Amino acid sequence: MRNIKSVALIASFAAVLSACSSSPKLTETPVVEQSPVTQAAPPPADTTRDIRRVETGNVDALNDPKGVLANRSVYFDFDSYVVRDDGKPVVENHSAYLAKNKQRHILIQGNTDDRGGTEYNLALGQKRAEAVRKSMAALGVADGQMEAVSLGEEKPKATGSGESVWAENRRADIVYQ
Amino acid sequence: MKKLHTLLFSASLMMGAAAHAQLRVEIAGVGSNQIPVAVAGFADESVAPEQVSAIIRADLERSGVFKVIDARQTISDSASPDLGAFKSAGADALVVGSVQRMPDGRLQIRYKLHDTVKKTQLSQLSDAVSARNTRLEGHRIADDIYEKLTGVRGIFATRIAYVKENRAGRDYQLVVADADGEGEQVAAHGKEPIISPAWSPDGTKVAYVSFEMRKPVIYVQNLVTGQRTVVANEKGSNSAPSWSPDGTRLALALSKTGNTQIYVVNADGSGLRRVSNSNGIDTEPQFSADGQSIYFTSDRSGGPQVYKMSAGGGQATRVTFNGSYNISPRVSSDGKTLAWISQRDGGYSLYAMDLASGQEQRLADSASEPSFSPNGKYIMYATKGGGRVALAVVSVDGRVKQRLSTQAGNIREPSWGPFMK
Numbered sequence: 040m041r042n043i044k045s046v047a048l049i050a051s052f053a054a055v056l057s058a059c060s061s062s063p064k065l066t067e068t069p070v071v072e073q074s075p076v077t078q079a080a081p082p083p084a085d086t087t088r089d090i091r092r093v094e095t096g097n098v099d100a101l102n103d104p105k106g107v108l109a110n111r112s113v114y115f116d117f118d119s120y121v122v123r124d125d126g127k128p129v130v131e132n133h134s135a136y137l138a139k140n141k142q143r144h145i146l147i148q149g150n151t152d153d154r155g156g157t158e159y160n161l162a163l164g165q166k167r168a169e170a171v172r173k174s175m176a177a178l179g180v181a182d183g184q185m186e187a188v189s190l191g192e193e194k195p196k197a198t199g200s201g202e203s204v205w206a207e208n209r210r211a212d213i214v215y216q
Numbered sequence: 217m218k219k220l221h222t223l224l225f226s227a228s229l230m231m232g233a234a235a236h237a238q239l240r241v242e243i244a245g246v247g248s249n250q251i252p253v254a255v256a257g258f259a260d261e262s263v264a265p266e267q268v269s270a271i272i273r274a275d276l277e278r279s280g281v282f283k284v285i286d287a288r289q290t291i292s293d294s295a296s297p298d299l300g301a302f303k304s305a306g307a308d309a310l311v312v313g314s315v316q317r318m319p320d321g322r323l324q325i326r327y328k329l330h331d332t333v334k335k336t337q338l339s340q341l342s343d344a345v346s347a348r349n350t351r352l353e354g355h356r357i358a359d360d361i362y363e364k365l366t367g368v369r370g371i372f373a374t375r376i377a378y379v380k381e382n383r384a385g386r387d388y389q390l391v392v393a394d395a396d397g398e399g400e401q402v403a404a405h406g407k408e409p410i411i412s413p414a415w416s417p418d419g420t421k422v423a424y425v426s427f428e429m430r431k432p433v434i435y436v437q438n439l440v441t442g443q444r445t446v447v448a449n450e451k452g453s454n455s456a457p458s459w460s461p462d463g464t465r466l467a468l469a470l471s472k473t474g475n476t477q478i479y480v481v482n483a484d485g486s487g488l489r490r491v492s493n494s495n496g497i498d499t500e501p502q503f504s505a506d507g508q509s510i511y512f513t514s515d516r517s518g519g520p521q522v523y524k525m526s527a528g529g530g531q532a533t534r535v536t537f538n539g540s541y542n543i544s545p546r547v548s549s550d551g552k553t554l555a556w557i558s559q560r561d562g563g564y565s566l567y568a569m570d571l572a573s574g575q576e577q578r579l580a581d582s583a584s585e586p587s588f589s590p591n592g593k594y595i596m597y598a599t600k601g602g603g604r605v606a607l608a609v610v611s612v613d614g615r616v617k618q619r620l621s622t623q624a625g626n627i628r629e630p631s632w633g634p635f636m637k
Contacts, residue, residue, distance in 0.1 A: 146430055155564070156543040156557060156584055157411050157629065158456045158469065159513055159520055161432060162476040162497040165453050169474055188431035189453045189471070193409035198383070214430065 107132040111213040113171050120166040122174050130171060133213050134178035145185050146214040147171045152205035153192040161191030171211045250283040251365050254307035259292035259314035264323055264350045268315060271354030275372040280616030293328040303332040309365060322346055327357045329364055339364045371395055371589045375633040377413040377422050378607060382625045390424060397620045403439055412456055415633040416463050423457035423466060434468060447485045460503050467501035467510055478512055491529035504547050511545040522556055544585060548592035553612060555586045555595050566597050568612055579614045587632040598628040
């Protein structure tokens with residue numbers, strides 16, 4: 040009797056465990072009911088004690104506006120392609136996320152201010168994007184997850200001229216695909 | 217007094233022509249050794265949608281090479297004008313002509329060019345064109361006059377491509393227009409930047425860089441069919457296309473290895489191969505007119521400088537030495553002149569160098585993205601002024617300057633198209 044009882048306990052424990060393991064992954068997108076017309080008839084009266092679960096969803100760390108991943112810009116000094124100290128946390132946080140989420144891919148878009156030539160600036164922006172890419176590779180992000188590209192002077196964040204504007208445009212942006 | 221009247225009259229003609237233009241042309245610093253040419257009204261030219269003689273006058277004036285004298289009368293190509301009288305009035309040549317509507321609706325446009333000194337006929341043309349090609353035929357006649365009187369092929373019937381952008385409105389257009397800025401047609405339009413347009417040598421296609429895939433990718437667009445192909449979409453950035461003189465290949469700048477280097481690819485995107493080899497930036501490749509060499513920008517010595525190498529790759533030799541920032545090399549069709557942008561004293565200026573002597577000349581300030589006219593006599597470039605970017609043209613001797621301005625937005629990245637058959 041005592042044995043049977045413990046078997047039942049183990050069985051129910053296992054059931055709970057399996058229920059846990061079948062719960063959706065945090066990153067899974069909610070499934071939308073496709074065709075209500077073909078749905079089964081309403082359940083019989085004796086199952087009215089069953090609970091229909093509702094998924095409330097969750098915020099992907101990537102989409103949390105207050106999270107560390109919300110900052111996606113790395114800034115550079117004039118004529119420099121070295122990731123500064125203030126850019127290192129940005130690189131580290133995104134590297135950690137990408138190392139854990141191997142299915143995610145990013146574009147690293149390098150940018151320059153508008154002084155100088157269009158095509159030469161495009162090549163300079165590329166050097167900034169490459170600097171971020173190399174830092175992320177060193178932190179364990181796979182090459183296949185990222186692509187360093189350049190927008191040169193074509194997509195300035197700040198418009199006008201002067202050091203504060205130029206500083207804002209000397210940057211690389213991390214763009215999730 | 218007569219001279220003043222002529223000047224005023226031709227000036228008002230210019231303004232009349234400009235009123236219709238999307239791009240307004242302003243001329244400054246006209247050359248001193250101008251050839252005086254009298255242009256008569258063409259007989260019955262009112263049957264055409266535009267005055268052919270006015271188009272010719274405007275073209276000849278704009279070139280800076282001619283002093284246009286208004287004949288103040290209509291003279292048909294079939295008439296026998298008193299050439300001695302025009303010689304006495306100061307004209308070395310006289311342009312006459314006629315327009316006739318044909319039964320099929322086309323226009324028969326005839327012209328003759330007379331030498332008033334030798335009292336001989338120098339040239340004539342007779343073409344049947346559709347009414348909408350009146351302007352083009354005017355440009356062709358002006359080209360013929362230019363060639364017969366200077367010995368150099370004219371560029372009035374050529375076309376230009378440039379980018380019109382409104383960044384705030386996220387509106388970008390690749391535009392094709394006549395060399396005088398008239399007849400704008402949009403070839404590509406979108407919400408992402410377009411840069412570096414380059415005409416194919418036969419004038420049917422334009423290669424350019426579009427950011428519509430959130431990175432620079434090189435396209436070739438057939439202007440006639442509207443068909444567009446991706447020529448390079450490698451990992452990283454794809455940019456700076458330029459055509460080989462025979463139109464079979466393109467030189468490009470790709471960052472697929474991490475640093476921007478120069479590659480050559482077949483015009484259909486096949487057969488990609490790397491031709492430059494440095495640890496720094498190599499970009500802005502330009503084939504020489506004979507296709508044997510590639511001029512390019514490289515920062516291998518520190519700052520950017522212009523270099524030259526064989527089109528197949530290999531050892532590069534440095535071409536620019538003055539100043540620490542020399543970019544955007546372009547070579548004239550005769551291979552004798554290099555135009556480029558140099559930063560000196562803080563500003564970016566357009567320079568030209570005689571490649572044989574190494575002699576440099578500063579042609580314009582606040583300049584970027586130079587492009588030679590196909591006859592090598594003019595350079596178009598983008599210029600910043602009053603917060604806006606506009607296009608300007610300068611003669612290679614620096615004497616004649618024109619500014620092509622527009623009402624709204626920035627106009628940049630000009631590319632001067634080839635001679636058309």
